[in-house]
Amino acid sequence: MSNAAIPPAVTQLIETLSELPGIGPKTASRLAFYLLRGKSELALRLADALHKLVENTRFCSICYNITEQDPCPICADPARDHGLICVVEEPLALLSLERTEQYHGVYHVLHGSLSPLEGIFAEDLRVKELEARLRAGDVHEVLLATNPTSEGDYTAAYLITRLKPFAARLTRLGRGLPVGGDLEYADAATLTRALEARQEL
């Protein structure tokens, strides 16, 4: 893409866009030129949204979900069961579970899965923070809702060994979930069934 005919600002946008997951150089160029084509107003709105994203969002200091206010609305909600913590890999999985409207506890977002082959260890995830929440007491159940994949199962297996001394009750999202997929892609009905069928560990 290092073409003399393309201004550096455009090249830079294309290169930045292609760092996004699922966007190759071809798609990135298409997006860049779409933004350029007259509708400058769209580019400005996008710039504004990105700016707000960086300025106004942070991690909730309790559950590490992405939020504009700290603690996040879920952690701040007195109607929810704060003694029930559902552990997920990513914020998108949390969103899927919220969509079921069947879960009334709180969450903990790990921000990834344990993957020593890729150099990701427990200290790279929000595990220490989860352990601290359990140490602080009054947690009656930890529901492990990592993905039903090799990586998610491995992460859950680790969490079991690590959290067993602190958690009164450890459960795993039901095995009604087909193996291999990511929770963020699960529909509400499947997730509701998995929530109901959670298993004691």
Add this chain to the structure above:
Amino acid sequence: MIRGATRGSPYAAEPWYNLGVSKARLYRVEGIVLRRRDHGEADRVITLLTPEGRVELLARGVRKIRSRKAGHLELFCRTTLLVRRAKSSWDNISQAEATTVRAGLQEDFTRGTYARYVVELVLRFFAGDADAALFTLVDTTLELLEEADDPQRVIRWYEQHLLILAGFRPEWGACVAEREGKPCGAPLRPRPDDRRPYGVAPERGGALCPDCFVARQGEGTAGQLSPSALSWLQALQRQDYESVAGLTFPAQTAAELTHVMARYISYHLERRPVVLRALRGNRQIRGMRNEE
């Protein structure tokens, strides 16, 4: 095209070259899933170890919870794939059927970590030019890891045999030191009542007799090796797993071997393998039995 036109009738119902192409576009391959990484919206790139070598293949849509392929492409699975050849990117997995799922490696943290270490050594020692022997070793080791009562012993056995295939066979049977320009070569027959320790010198590719170990101690690189650890290394290298499985693997020797092999492997890889760190961080946890 031109050759096709001259060799066959251009009006034939199914020209010979089309038959050839359609056959080659789909192929079948059996292998072990070594590694996977997310790609694009809902795809994964799968690294597969086959008897012919290592390949990367694209599995489209497998992160979707309804994918029919997904369950057959989990880590350490032995799986048979129908693959569609692609021109510009990875070949595409169109069907997958796991013959061995290895559930025991998915839900057990210690075994799962060891299985990842098995993969790490394959990736680091071999550029991709695998052979049938490597495939068999990895397949056997994963199977043993799932079932053996002591997964750590399986790993120590695996290391010995992987090093042989990688061309770094350690010499445990004769002293590898050089004295006054001549190889020592003293046969090593460790006995439990040996008073003096043996040595290990990764840069010379094996063990040292007690005399040479004492002589080289000042040079810094040689490490101490107990008679028990040395005789284990000899047995692990010589025997198939079934023969060593019946012997007692004392905890102290296990710890020593972990350390010795980590040094030996790091030396030849020119870097430290990282996966086993996952176990080390876990050692303080009550009730866990880890010597790594």
